[in-house]
Amino acid sequence: MKNIIRALRAERGWSQQDRADKLDVSRQSVNAIETGRYDPSLPLAFAIARLFGRSLEELFDDGTSVAEAAE
Structure with missing residues (x-):
């Protein structure tokens, strides 16, 4: 799943470790989410969304259009 987390984190000057500590996950998890190798759980995705407002x-973009999702 594509996401803009890396760009938002970089804009704010936050390190992956800073975000990992705030989210109570490992730095490797933050990296895997940012690179799209790992999709976060729904609770973690909500925590990330709150963190960035x-x-x-x-x-997150799963590549599905609104019309496709409705089918």
Whole structure:
């Protein structure tokens, strides 16, 4: 799943370890989420969204259009 987490984190000057500590996950987990190798659980995705003050839809893109999702 694509996301903009790395860009938002870099804009704020936050390290992966800073975010990992705030989210109570490992730095490797933050890296895996940022690179799209790992999709976060729903509770973790909500925590990430709160951390950046954004909605889930703003942060994550599963590549599915609204029409496809409705089918």
